[in-house]
Amino acid sequence: MIKIQLVDDERNILSALRRLLKPEGWEVHTYDNVEEALGSLKDHEYAVIISDFRMPTADGVTYLQFAKQRQPDAVRLVLSAYGDRESMIKAINQAEVHRYLSKPWEDHEVISAIRSAIDLYQLKKENQRLRRENERQKDMIRAREEELLRLETENPGITRVQRDTDGSVLLSDDD
Amino acid sequence: MSNASAPQSEQELLNARLEQANQQLLQSEKLAAIGQLAAGVAHEINNPVGYVYSNLQTLDNYLNDLFRLTEAVDNARCIEDLRQIKQNIDYDFLKDDLRDLLAESREGIERVKTIIAAMKDFSHIEEEEFKPADLHRGIETTLNVVNNELKYKAEVVREFGDLPEVECIISQINQVIMNLLVNAAHAIETFGRITIRTRQKGSTVVVEVQDTGRGISPEHRHRIFEPFFTTKPVGKGTGLGLSLSFNIIEKHQGTLDVESAPGEGTCFRITLPIVHPDTDNE
Numbered sequence: 001m002i003k004i005q006l007v008d009d010e011r012n013i014l015s016a017l018r019r020l021l022k023p024e025g026w027e028v029h030t031y032d033n034v035e036e037a038l039g040s041l042k043d044h045e046y047a048v049i050i051s052d053f054r055m056p057t058a059d060g061v062t063y064l065q066f067a068k069q070r071q072p073d074a075v076r077l078v079l080s081a082y083g084d085r086e087s088m089i090k091a092i093n094q095a096e097v098h099r100y101l102s103k104p105w106e107d108h109e110v111i112s113a114i115r116s117a118i119d120l121y122q123l124k125k126e127n128q129r130l131r132r133e134n135e136r137q138k139d140m141i142r143a144r145e146e147e148l149l150r151l152e153t154e155n156p157g158i159t160r161v162q163r164d165t166d167g168s169v170l171l172s173d174d175d
Numbered sequence: 176m177s178n179a180s181a182p183q184s185e186q187e188l189l190n191a192r193l194e195q196a197n198q199q200l201l202q203s204e205k206l207a208a209i210g211q212l213a214a215g216v217a218h219e220i221n222n223p224v225g226y227v228y229s230n231l232q233t234l235d236n237y238l239n240d241l242f243r244l245t246e247a248v249d250n251a252r253c254i255e256d257l258r259q260i261k262q263n264i265d266y267d268f269l270k271d272d273l274r275d276l277l278a279e280s281r282e283g284i285e286r287v288k289t290i291i292a293a294m295k296d297f298s299h300i301e302e303e304e305f306k307p308a309d310l311h312r313g314i315e316t317t318l319n320v321v322n323n324e325l326k327y328k329a330e331v332v333r334e335f336g337d338l339p340e341v342e343c344i345i346s347q348i349n350q351v352i353m354n355l356l357v358n359a360a361h362a363i364e365t366f367g368r369i370t371i372r373t374r375q376k377g378s379t380v381v382v383e384v385q386d387t388g389r390g391i392s393p394e395h396r397h398r399i400f401e402p403f404f405t406t407k408p409v410g411k412g413t414g415l416g417l418s419l420s421f422n423i424i425e426k427h428q429g430t431l432d433v434e435s436a437p438g439e440g441t442c443f444r445i446t447l448p449i450v451h452p453d454t455d456n457e
Binding site: 016017020023056081103105110 | 217218219221222223224225226227228229230233236272275276279283326327366
């Protein structure tokens with residue numbers, strides 16, 4: 001199940017987003033304060049984290065930077081009513097957000113931004129899975145090679161077979 | 176005697192020009208202050224507009240679902256079909272959520288209304304004469320306008336006493352209070368408290384704006400009312416806020432005092448006569 005975290009100090013924004021995301025079938029967690037949102041990062045693995053920019057106690061970029069450390073794979077988005085240059089640059093450079101969305105928003109824009117974020121998350125996950133798979137297979141091959149090497153040193157020639165032109169294995173009792 | 180009257184009139188002319196220059200400065204500081212606030216107010220408005228707008232789009236989807244049900248009344252072969260549709264559109268959820276959606280959206284529109292009304296109340300550009308005014312209402316209006324500057328920096332505590340109506344130019348008093356509130360918020364490093372206190376004292380009223388910010392260092396204390404003196408970074412302050420506030424209060428025949436302890440906070444105290452002495456004479 002894809003989990004999405006929404007953080008905004010305005011409860012009505014959270015309700016509106018919940019309504020918007022309900023038909024998509026994602027598991028949506030909403031937090032109206034940064035402290036609880038931070039706490040939940042320990043219990044849930046999120047695909048996408050969407051945060052407001054201006055909030056009491058900590059701004060959205062600071063929160064997303066924390067979130068990046070805790071869950072580097074979660075794709076980060078900002079949804080802000082405060083669209084000045086400085087905050088956008090901070091969001092992009094410091095929190096490395098995937099998208100910077102502004103309030104008021106168009107529903108379809110938010111949905112497509114989240115979908116693209118989920119795609120990115122799944123690609124990352126798939127990439128990691130394949131890399132692990134690859135490592136595992138390499139390890140297996142290495143283990144086999146080592147075993148063969150061991151057999152060869154113990155019984156020289158045991159790993160090699162002689163064949164004739166038809167491909168039949170030739171056995172000889174030289175030793 | 177005739178010699179004396181010439182410089183006299185020249186002085187009057189200069190005084191008039193000074194007064195005019197002061198007026199212009201006052202107006203431009205007001206515009207600068209409003210400009211600074213505009214970004215904050217945009218944020219305040221974009222939030223409610225954001226969710227109301229999104230809710231309307233959701234409402235559109237809900238309505239389509241409901242119409243699907245009502246239109247099926249004519250076409251459905253049996254009641255079972257209708258039940259099926261009702262279940263498909265998650266009718267029970269929809270019914271509950273519609274109410275919440277409308278209530279929240281109404282709340283959003285109310286907030287936008289309050290902000291717009293406060294902006295209008297606050298500016299009152301047409302009112303330039305002394306009139307009895309409710310200072311508490313002025314303070315509330317100003318708080319609404321600067322809410323966005325304050326809410327992330329401080330908890331606002333109101334300790335209002337009983338106040339009679341005070342003869343003043345309320346838009347100018349609002350401007351002074353706004354300056355004091357914004358300064359208080361800027362003085363607070365992380366999160367603090369701003370207390371607004373009012374009381375009547377004899378034939379005057381006292382308004383105090385106290386913060387738990389960093390305080391004013393002693394070497395700056397005597398300079399804070401100087402025009403263009405600011406410790407804020409470039410672009411953050413014009414350095415005119417307090418000097419104009421001082422002028423405004425002086426024009427009202429009141430006083431603007433400050434007490435500050437570095438590291439503990441600052442308290443600005445406005446004292447205003449309830450009846451403006453000039454109008455009293457008329």
